[in-house]
Amino acid sequence: MRDLTLAMRRRTDVLTTLFFFIIVVSLFPLGAGTEKIILQKIAPGVAWVAALLASMLALERLFASDFADGTLEQMLLTPQPMFILVLGKVFAHWLLTGLPLVFIAPLVGLQYYLPNEAVGTMMLALLIGTPVLSLVGAIGAALTLGLRGGGILLSLLILPLYIPIMIYGAGVVSASAMGTTDLQAYFSILSGFLILALVLSPIATAAALRISVE
């Protein structure tokens, strides 16, 4: 709740992420030409890479401002379990950076001549995948808190962990674009990632925050 109020006060931060995604996605048709077949082929990959980078961009700020003004310390000292607080913060972060990407996905579909059902698949895949990005990213953000050059280190730490999500996320969109109707397996794996991240990430993040605050 608190983070949402804060974000409303600083609307530009949210829009930056969204516009970053749109611009990265739009650059490819400009650079690679507007040939329909090529664009259709690269669309899933481009959309996911852009989503990764966009969520990466906002991650640094997840805990940094709380750390700087001492509110993070206060949070660690509340009688609330840190697990819940972290989950709340990550959820707020996802609402502001992940969810907008899901809604902007049809625009990507339009630019890349994706068939309608593939656009639907992409939205669903992003809906399941982006929370995983936020959750996994939170661990990295907590670990690199207060370090010099933390942003670059964060990318090095987190991007490799994003790879599995990207492979399956992009895979399901490609499969759907080629007309495959049985996508159950892809979604099962993506949901599996989500459940795993949902359970383990807040614990790891809370532990990392305690270390960083020392």
Add this chain to the structure above:
Amino acid sequence: MLEITNLACSRGDRQLFTGLNFSLEPGSLLYVEGRNGTGKSTLLRTICGLFLADSGEILWNGESTQSLAEDYTKEVVYLGHHNGIKDDLTGLENLRISTVLDGDDVTEDQIWNALKKMGLKGFEDLPTKVLSQGQKRRVALARLLLNSSKLWILDEPFTALDVAAVDLLQSVIAEHINDGGIVILTTHQEVALTSGQIQRLELGKKKNKNV
């Protein structure tokens, strides 16, 4: 009751203090004194659990604070060098959030009253970034008025405050001690007490003395 036995802390390779022993009964005030860099802040952060001690134990009512975890943090208010308030939120919102997180059942009126008592009447609805340093400190200190915790750990609480606010804070601290609370603070100002006992702890010297 807070008991510290054989506490040792170090930062990096530097040993700050070893073999620190003291205990605080309800209704007592502890001054932590010492030159810069003798580990005053580290001691305070260790007691509230933000910093891990090398060795030794911190007991709250006879139980280790680490095993008490959330039951202990409920009893503690810590105010450090940072005010712990969000610049983009108003004083009112800041306090509302911190009381919710602290698990205290506080009404809107109580928050308004606390801010009024801290001399922030008319500033309740402004984002704290437009307030002065002293006013921000007052917002942070207003938390003390709304809290039901027993143990207050205050790191240089008087910095940036004007004379009137210092007086006010001193009376708030005295009142808390009268009610059977425990206050640990680092400062150079004396707090006039009507009852209760004052202990002093000087860091950076060979022997720790209790007065």
